[in-house]
Amino acid sequence: MKKVLITLIAALGFVAGAHASSGGIAWDKAPNKTNDMAALQNGAKLFVNYCLNCHSAAFMRFNRLKDIGLTEQQIKDNLLFTTEKVGETMKASIDPKQAKDWFGANPPDLTVIARSRSAAGQGTGGDYLYTYLRTYYPDETQATGWNNLAFPNVGMPHALWELQGKRVPVFETKGAPGHEEHVLKGWEQLTPGTMTPGQYDQAVGDLVSYLQWMGEPAQHSRVRLGVWVLLFLCVLTFFTYRLNAAFWKDVK
Amino acid sequence: MAEFKDISPNASAGAKLTNWFENRFPTAFDAYKVHMSEYYAPKNFNFWYIFGSLALLVLVIQIVTGIFLVMHYKPDAALAFGSVEYIMRDVPWGWLIRYMHSTGASAFFVVVYLHMYRGLIYGSYRKPRELVWVFGCAIFLALMAEAFMGYLLPWGQMSYWGAQVIVNLFAAIPFVGPDLALLIRGDYVVGDATLNRFFSFHVIAVPLVLLGLVVAHLLALHDVGSNNPDGVEIKGPNAPRDAQGHPLDGIPFHPYYTVHDIFGVSVFLMVFTAIIFFAPEFGGYFLEYNNFIPADPLKTPLHIAPVWYFTPFYSMLRAITTEMMYALIAIVLGAAVFSAIKFKIPTLFKGILVGAAVVVTAMMLSIDAKFWGVVAMGGAVVILFFLPWLDNCEVKSMRYRPDWHKYLYAVFVVNFVVLAYLGTQPPSPVGERVSQVGTLFYFGFFLLMPWWSRIGESKPVPTRVNFVAH
Numbered sequence: 001m002k003k004v005l006i007t008l009i010a011a012l013g014f015v016a017g018a019h020a021s022s023g024g025i026a027w028d029k030a031p032n033k034t035n036d037m038a039a040l041q042n043g044a045k046l047f048v049n050y051c052l053n054c055h056s057a058a059f060m061r062f063n064r065l066k067d068i069g070l071t072e073q074q075i076k077d078n079l080l081f082t083t084e085k086v087g088e089t090m091k092a093s094i095d096p097k098q099a100k101d102w103f104g105a106n107p108p109d110l111t112v113i114a115r116s117r118s119a120a121g122q123g124t125g126g127d128y129l130y131t132y133l134r135t136y137y138p139d140e141t142q143a144t145g146w147n148n149l150a151f152p153n154v155g156m157p158h159a160l161w162e163l164q165g166k167r168v169p170v171f172e173t174k175g176a177p178g179h180e181e182h183v184l185k186g187w188e189q190l191t192p193g194t195m196t197p198g199q200y201d202q203a204v205g206d207l208v209s210y211l212q213w214m215g216e217p218a219q220h221s222r223v224r225l226g227v228w229v230l231l232f233l234c235v236l237t238f239f240t241y242r243l244n245a246a247f248w249k250d251v252k
Numbered sequence: 253m254a255e256f257k258d259i260s261p262n263a264s265a266g267a268k269l270t271n272w273f274e275n276r277f278p279t280a281f282d283a284y285k286v287h288m289s290e291y292y293a294p295k296n297f298n299f300w301y302i303f304g305s306l307a308l309l310v311l312v313i314q315i316v317t318g319i320f321l322v323m324h325y326k327p328d329a330a331l332a333f334g335s336v337e338y339i340m341r342d343v344p345w346g347w348l349i350r351y352m353h354s355t356g357a358s359a360f361f362v363v364v365y366l367h368m369y370r371g372l373i374y375g376s377y378r379k380p381r382e383l384v385w386v387f388g389c390a391i392f393l394a395l396m397a398e399a400f401m402g403y404l405l406p407w408g409q410m411s412y413w414g415a416q417v418i419v420n421l422f423a424a425i426p427f428v429g430p431d432l433a434l435l436i437r438g439d440y441v442v443g444d445a446t447l448n449r450f451f452s453f454h455v456i457a458v459p460l461v462l463l464g465l466v467v468a469h470l471l472a473l474h475d476v477g478s479n480n481p482d483g484v485e486i487k488g489p490n491a492p493r494d495a496q497g498h499p500l501d502g503i504p505f506h507p508y509y510t511v512h513d514i515f516g517v518s519v520f521l522m523v524f525t526a527i528i529f530f531a532p533e534f535g536g537y538f539l540e541y542n543n544f545i546p547a548d549p550l551k552t553p554l555h556i557a558p559v560w561y562f563t564p565f566y567s568m569l570r571a572i573t574t575e576m577m578y579a580l581i582a583i584v585l586g587a588a589v590f591s592a593i594k595f596k597i598p599t600l601f602k603g604i605l606v607g608a609a610v611v612v613t614a615m616m617l618s619i620d621a622k623f624w625g626v627v628a629m630g631g632a633v634v635i636l637f638f639l640p641w642l643d644n645c646e647v648k649s650m651r652y653r654p655d656w657h658k659y660l661y662a663v664f665v666v667n668f669v670v671l672a673y674l675g676t677q678p679p680s681p682v683g684e685r686v687s688q689v690g691t692l693f694y695f696g697f698f699l700l701m702p703w704w705s706r707i708g709e710s711k712p713v714p715t716r717v718n719f720v721a722h
Contacts, residue, residue, distance in 0.1 A: 064341065112337065112544040115541065116541055116543075119541065216347070218340070218347045223529060226526070226529020229529060230522060230525060233521055233525060236521075240518045243514065244512055244514070247507055247508055247511045249722060251295060251508065
């Protein structure tokens, strides 16, 4: 019996190991700032300024940004470029037909992008986006002039390049002869951006946190409510346990 | 008509009201007695006996949350995905209702699998409870249909491609397959027509069937009485009874098992709500990540996996490859020849047996392996219906079966879990081999049960149930 179990578990491990990798480099861990109002507001600003030109968030309403501490007036004054009413959803300003001509595909909707990009064994959708937005490099063979380490041959150009500047990845070869691996060693900055690398990582972290928050705006109230529900159920369980015991104590 | 019962004019208002109703609707009062206050259940129920009530609870949760979801959901290929996000964001408490429904679907399968496992180890399917088991298997089948169709409704990539893959399987059936698949889809690919008919089936047709079957399951159960962990018949002709004729080893369902179940329900709700509030995606198992991408008929995902509760059967589907067919053919021919040589049956029957095996072999060679995969997947569920007539062990309960049966059942469970795991993974050579062995074991377990269930020394079954006072 034990032997059978061990064999089966070993088989499982073997099968699991064979599937660990897929396209693109390993993901960096994204900072989780979905509870940090200042970071989320900064992320929202970056999102509206840099993403919303081409990408929609068609299920997200502008006035939901009140949840991250903005007032309706602040939203109207600072973030409402593509629509007029604060109750409307975030629609891209680009014409979908043109977008398809330019990029080969319609830029995907970003409302739940962070939720959709999670992958078992690789990380959360936030990790992916955080890696993706920080691993662009110039590549003349691509139509847009840009390529990406997390999403090889990506159709999207580097929208944040002014902030990050141009840089290229530096690889080193590791491992025994015959088993060499290309490993990312670091980056070489070609032209400086308006931000330092540290500031840029910070900004992308804010943007990614915003995308994660936007994927499910109720996520924190959900967890807060859950604590109360569970506390209630603990009390209820205690009483139902006692009720059960009271009825059964005389059953012989 | 039942006798009209008079009541004293001095009786309390409550008693008078009860009397008024009892004279006009005695069936309800009889039903309460038959199914609740005077339904005697064995007193030795253990942990495993909670999952029937929990399945009923989850059914109610699914129906009630489903009613509210339908108020905002739009069964339209252009609107479906957006309407689910609308529920998640703009409908007050919509996210809670939706997560209850999506978690409820998985919870349903968790409790139903555990409920079936209970039946399996304590022999709850044995005479005279065959029909209870058969109705239960029908519920499981209906539940699978319900879950499969419901999964299309959010109209994400996994919804779409999962449905595409499964409906295409029907096309593998010889002769009628392509037309059948067309009938199910209502179109040449999964599309708006499919979404609308699946919606109709998911919210009306299958739930009605499911409710009818649940009623039949419970009525049949209460007619023959519940089994128990000892497999002792508490209402049998020789079972001890008290002066009123009630079984000594039984106890009225209400209040004893209602308080029991309420306690079980509160523990279950802790787990259920913990998932809803803290991990509604459950690591991509309850809500698959890919399903947050709207359905795109032009973009096939790299890896299409059904939701976890279908994966054991999906594994068996994938296990049947062209290569595997040769193994199966060898098994069919071997079994026919073995039976013809070993059993003392008339020569005519021997000829028929071998002839049938040859015909089956010819079919196995001429029809695509994909079809036999569908047969394996369907057969894995259908074979459960026959369990009452496959088990020849002289005792019902695992407690008194030969020890080696316990190990065999443990391997069966591990095998089922391994198949489930492999079904979630992309195909691989090692996984394929393991799932093929697992599939053979699964079918061997059931098909050879008439033989192996007789082997070994059973322990003596007591005349009374084992009950330790709380």
